[in-house]
Amino acid sequence: MRLAEHRYSSVSAIRGPLLFLDRAFAARLGELVRIETPDGRNLSGEVLKISGEQVLIQVFGGTQGLDTRNTTVSFTDAVMRVPLGAGVLGRVFDGSFRPRDGLPMFIPEFRMPVLGAPINPVARAHPVEFIETGFSTIDGLNTLVKGQKLPIFSCSGLPAREMTDQILRQARLTDGGNFVLVFVALGLTHFEYQFYQQTLEHMQSRFVCFINLADDPVVERLLAPRLALTVAEDMAFRQEMDVLVIITDMTNYCDALREISTAREELPGRRGYPGHMYSDLASLYERAGRIHNRKGSVTLLPTVTMPEDDITHPIPDLTGYITEGQIVLSRELHQKGIYPPVDVLPSLSRLMQHGIGKGQTRKDHRDLANHLYRTYAKGCDLRRLEAVVGRDGMLAEDRLLLDFADRFETDFVHQGKLRRTIDDTLDTAQRLLDEFREVTR
Amino acid sequence: MNGMVTRISGATVCVDLPDLKIGDRVFVGVSRLTGEVVRLEGRIATVQVFEDNRGLGIGEPVTTAQGPLTVRLGPGLLGGVFDGLQRPLYKLQEDSGDFISSGQDPFPLDCSRSWDFSTECTVGATLKTGEPFGKVREGHIDHLLLSTRDGTLAQVNTGKLQLENPAAHFEDGQPLLGWHSWPVRKARPVRRKLPPVTPLVTGQRCLDFLFPMLKGGVSIVPGGFGTGKTVLEQTIAKFADVDVVVYVGCGERGNEMAGLLDEFSELQDPRSDRPLMERTIIVANTSNMPVAARESSIFTAVTMAEYYRDMGLNVLFLADSLSRWAEALREISAALEEMPGEDGYPTYLGSRLSGFIERAGVVETLSGTSGSLSMILAVSPPGADFAEPVTQACLRVAGALYMLDTQLAHRRHFPAINWTHSYSLYSDTAMAHFTEQHGEWARLQSRCRDILQREEALREVAEVVGMEGLQDADRLLMRTAEKIRLDFLCQNSFTDDAYATPKNTLEQITTLIAEHERINTGLKEGALLDDLLMEDANASG
Ligand SMILES: Nc1ncnc2c1ncn2[C@@H]1O[C@H](COP(=O)(O)OP(=O)(O)OP(=O)(O)O)[C@@H](O)[C@H]1O
Ligand SMILES: [Mg+2]
Numbered sequence: 018m019r020l021a022e023h024r025y026s027s028v029s030a031i032r033g034p035l036l037f038l039d040r041a042f043a044a045r046l047g048e049l050v051r052i053e054t055p056d057g058r059n060l061s062g063e064v065l066k067i068s069g070e071q072v073l074i075q076v077f078g079g080t081q082g083l084d085t086r087n088t089t090v091s092f093t094d095a096v097m098r099v100p101l102g103a104g105v106l107g108r109v110f111d112g113s114f115r116p117r118d119g120l121p122m123f124i125p126e127f128r129m130p131v132l133g134a135p136i137n138p139v140a141r142a143h144p145v146e147f148i149e150t151g152f153s154t155i156d157g158l159n160t161l162v163k164g165q166k167l168p169i170f171s172c173s174g175l176p177a178r179e180m181t182d183q184i185l186r187q188a189r190l191t192d193g194g195n196f197v198l199v200f201v202a203l204g205l206t207h208f209e210y211q212f213y214q215q216t217l218e219h220m221q222s223r224f225v226c227f228i229n230l231a232d233d234p235v236v237e238r239l240l241a242p243r244l245a246l247t248v249a250e251d252m253a254f255r256q257e258m259d260v261l262v263i264i265t266d267m268t269n270y271c272d273a274l275r276e277i278s279t280a281r282e283e284l285p286g287r288r289g290y291p292g293h294m295y296s297d298l299a300s301l302y303e304r305a306g307r308i309h310n311r312k313g314s315v316t317l318l319p320t321v322t323m324p325e326d327d328i329t330h331p332i333p334d335l336t337g338y339i340t341e342g343q344i345v346l347s348r349e350l351h352q353k354g355i356y357p358p359v360d361v362l363p364s365l366s367r368l369m370q371h372g373i374g375k376g377q378t379r380k381d382h383r384d385l386a387n388h389l390y391r392t393y394a395k396g397c398d399l400r401r402l403e404a405v406v407g408r409d410g411m412l413a414e415d416r417l418l419l420d421f422a423d424r425f426e427t428d429f430v431h432q433g434k435l436r437r438t439i440d441d442t443l444d445t446a447q448r449l450l451d452e453f454r455e456v457t458r
Numbered sequence: 459m460n461g462m463v464t465r466i467s468g469a470t471v472c473v474d475l476p477d478l479k480i481g482d483r484v485f486v487g488v489s490r491l492t493g494e495v496v497r498l499e500g501r502i503a504t505v506q507v508f509e510d511n512r513g514l515g516i517g518e519p520v521t522t523a524q525g526p527l528t529v530r531l532g533p534g535l536l537g538g539v540f541d542g543l544q545r546p547l548y549k550l551q552e553d554s555g556d557f558i559s560s561g562q563d564p565f566p567l568d569c570s571r572s573w574d575f576s577t578e579c580t581v582g583a584t585l586k587t588g589e590p591f592g593k594v595r596e597g598h599i600d601h602l603l604l605s606t607r608d609g610t611l612a613q614v615n616t617g618k619l620q621l622e623n624p625a626a627h628f629e630d631g632q633p634l635l636g637w638h639s640w641p642v643r644k645a646r647p648v649r650r651k652l653p654p655v656t657p658l659v660t661g662q663r664c665l666d667f668l669f670p671m672l673k674g675g676v677s678i679v680p681g682g683f684g685t686g687k688t689v690l691e692q693t694i695a696k697f698a699d700v701d702v703v704v705y706v707g708c709g710e711r712g713n714e715m716a717g718l719l720d721e722f723s724e725l726q727d728p729r730s731d732r733p734l735m736e737r738t739i740i741v742a743n744t745s746n747m748p749v750a751a752r753e754s755s756i757f758t759a760v761t762m763a764e765y766y767r768d769m770g771l772n773v774l775f776l777a778d779s780l781s782r783w784a785e786a787l788r789e790i791s792a793a794l795e796e797m798p799g800e801d802g803y804p805t806y807l808g809s810r811l812s813g814f815i816e817r818a819g820v821v822e823t824l825s826g827t828s829g830s831l832s833m834i835l836a837v838s839p840p841g842a843d844f845a846e847p848v849t850q851a852c853l854r855v856a857g858a859l860y861m862l863d864t865q866l867a868h869r870r871h872f873p874a875i876n877w878t879h880s881y882s883l884y885s886d887t888a889m890a891h892f893t894e895q896h897g898e899w900a901r902l903q904s905r906c907r908d909i910l911q912r913e914e915a916l917r918e919v920a921e922v923v924g925m926e927g928l929q930d931a932d933r934l935l936m937r938t939a940e941k942i943r944l945d946f947l948c949q950n951s952f953t954d955d956a957y958a959t960p961k962n963t964l965e966q967i968t969t970l971i972a973e974h975e976r977i978n979t980g981l982k983e984g985a986l987l988d989d990l991l992m993e994d995a996n997a998s999g
Binding site: 043044045046047048065066067068070074096130132134135136137138139140141142143144163165250254283284286287292293296299300303304305306309310311329331332334335337338339341342343362363365367368370390391394401402405406410411412417 | 464466467468510511512513514515516517523539547548549551556557558559573628682683709711712713715716717719720742744745746747782785788789792798801802829840841842843868869870914920921922923924925926952977
């Protein structure tokens with residue numbers, strides 16, 4: 018503890034979101050600083066690096082209007098902490114935790130460090146409980162469970178936004194329970210924001226929002242998900258709620274990371290993204306989970322837009338290496354008018370095994386899912402043959418498989434804006450398979 | 459002697475403290491965070507801190523541990539779960555809750571537990587370094603306690619032994635304890651290395667039959683995300699015919715570790731009928747735990763593996779994933795502002811890696827018995843492109859390559875081992891062994907390979923002319939190949955089929971190939987394929 022407040026006006030340089038301070042005494046790594054701008058505004062920042070008496074500070078909220086002469090920096094002797102308490106529910110904040118909904122700030126019950134601490138691996142409980150999203154392709158074939166991290170891999174121009182929006186409205190626990198949504202939007206356009214606002218109005222305070230708009234400070238894009246996850250952890254592990262965190266769009270997060278890494282003159286890795294991007298993304302995604310002997314859970318459903326539709330691009334690639342599966346959207350299905358355009362073949366939920374079947378979803382779930390997947394995959398394989406020899410040149414049974422693949426897409430994958438319960442989904446699956454069995458008899 | 463912190467840049471910290479050596483362990487700051495000296499310039503040492511160091515300030519005290527980073531070795535490691543610094547995670551949870559906090563350093567072994575110590579050594583016996591001076595029963599193994607020095611015994615205790623109490627005394631009064639420390643980065647000495655000769659049965663048909671592994675061998679498992687590296691490693695951890703398994707979750711998912719722990723504490727080891735956990739040591743340094751500890755995790759783990767090898771046991775070391783280790787090395791190197799090599803990895807990546815992998819092998823231990831340390835290492839190449847530095851560096855030192863194929867994984871062909879590009883240099887040795895025990899392994903293997911290869915060529919033809927356009931013999935080959943792929947090579951880890959004995963493996967492939975040859979003979983005699991298949995189906999009921 019320092020006795021007196023340390024205030025300095027010895028800013029020596031400002032570069033991008035970074036501020037260099039000279040002759041500063043006894044700074045701490047990760048310490049929160051307050052920055053007063055020449056025109057009297059207040060910003061906050063975080064100590065990144067200390068070399069003797071020189072301190073490197075990352076400024077939250079943009080460095081517009083800062084100078085080296087009249088800017089003052091004061092040290093708070095604390096790492097950045099997130100205000101927590103029941104008051105967060107139903108509120109909309111920006112990437113620095115300022116209210117965005119015109120209401121006054123809630124009264125925090127206490128605060129926790131923004132970066133959190135890793136869950137001890139032996140304290141983790143394996144995810145097993147089903148969360149219903151209302152989409153057949155997810156619930157039926159790539160089931161999401163509490164404590165999982167399952168991203169949606171989209172391409173530009175595909176309706177990931179509509180899907181996110183629908184999940185916000187529809188997601189539920191089939192066994193009841195204390196369910197809360199945390200919605201984090203990063204680099205959102207005003208237009209998109211308006212779109213989501215209507216949804217939020219209907220959600221009756223079972224949510225918390227963090228909105229970072231496209232013209233908001235880039236640094237806050239890195240901060241917003243961490244604020245949200247700290248809030249989510251508190252709701253889950255202290256208040257025993259099941260929290261579903263939806264983040265859109267992680268590609269904007271990664272681009273922000275690259276921008277700031279470049280400003281810090283770090284060595285660029287693949288496509289200019291920093292070498293520590295894997296660890297950085299993991300520090301967010303690994304906050305999902307369940308803990309033995311505690312009721313709540315944190316589940317993550319982020320959207321990732323694959324640049325140039327390329328799944329091997331570093332952003333989807335590293336994400337896939339961290340998350341427990343992926344839901345892949347397909348441009349081809351979208352062009353066929355299918356919504357949601359989920360391509361189930363490359364999609365996978367790795368934790369599905371334990372989350373389905375008797376006591377979770379339905380006894381017949383596993384069999385139906387395996388059957389459906391296998392038959393559709395066969396049909397898709399045959400499409401290539403069809404392209405060469407034509408439909409007429411094919412065996413009768415192969416033609417039936419082709420028909421099945423079409424039916425699967427129009428009847429099972431496609432559901433328009435309709436929500437399907439898990440029973441609806443499994444019944445649809447059963448019907449398709451019965452019909453197929455009928456014709457192939 | 460006290461020093462102090464002079465510079466902090468993330469987890470890389472400069473301290474002013476004289477007389478340090480590279481590799482020395484230091485305690486940094488008032489919360490005494492563990493760090494390791496990685497560079498020296500005059501009085502100033504650069505230290506890599508292994509724990510979260512937010513809140514650390516300039517001027518905070520630094521002390522030295524007077525030696526390198528070590529692992530504590532003794533009975534009770536089996537069944538343990540540790541982080542990359544060998545901190546016992548259950549103890550850590552007891553002490554500080556469900557989330558990991560910095561500055562904790564509980565002792566990795568349980569000192570309150572008493573062991574039944576028995577020995578044949580008597581007073582006056584002379585011991586050499588590495589020679590056993592007694593044993594305790596740990597789970598299903600006889601845990602030999604090895605002497606850490608040469609000397610003559612002046613006193614020997616038997617009966618109940620607790621780890622901090624001496625088991626014996628040397629003539630010079632020095633005690634001989636049940637445990638000792640060993641520097642993590644230093645390979646434990648052996649008399650000599652021996653060539654690997656015995657198969658390591660994994661229970662995976664595809665591996666045992668086509669690409670067998672040897673005890674003391676090294677294989678790598680590269681594959682893009684979701685291709686089944688983790689499932690394969692964990693399945694092998696369950697079933698491999700070894701005495702001790704050391705599993706390292708290096709920079710991977712927490713939920714996977716939870717799954718592994720759940721499963722291993724429930725499952726029985728089929729060989730000893732005891733919980734699987736009793737033969738397993740887990741090192742878990744998940745992706746969100748400190749990066750420097752991730753780098754050290756594989757060394758911590760391999761030192762424990764060597765320790766059990768030195769008792770004359772067969773030890774299997776599994777790491778998931780070596781790429782995350784290499785990335786940790788890269789992050790540390792970048793923080794030190796070293797000159798980057800290919801893809802930003804430090805230029806010493808290759809030598810560091812081969813130094814590590816060389817710790818595998820069959821050895822004659824210091825006491826003259828033989829033990830083995832085998833490694834099966836997962837690699838996660840970016841974009842599933844195998845032409846990257848980590849995969850390539852591993853390939854240069856590994857004896858077997860189990861290449862996982864994204865296409866196969868998408869078709870749910872698991873384990874998604876690509877049979878064209880994978881190889882095992884141990885194949886001949888292992889096959890000789892299997893042939894001796896179970897019969898004509900080699901002939902079947904080459905027949906099976908041949909069928910799979912010809913299928914590939916035929917498939918291209920079939921894509922143009924359709925299956926209808928193929929001749930009967932080719933259609934039969936396609937049919938058999940499909941059976942081999944689906945019924946034999948595929949092996950679902952989540953069913954009873956997860957493990958196959960070599961005997962079953964051989965029986966299954968024998969049946970498949972025999973059926974093929976029988977129908978093929980029929981075709982040669984002029985019969986039609988469809989008729990023959992019909993006959994066959996009727997015959998089998
Ligand atoms: N042998 C197998 N039997 C059945 N399913 C399997 C098998 N191997 C893999 N799978 C399926 O593939 C999924 C992904 O496997 P796994 O988690 O091992 O991939 P990975 O290669 O470790 O991926 P990452 O690099 O992202 O960690 C599993 O969740 C499981 O559904
Ligand atoms: Mg894995």
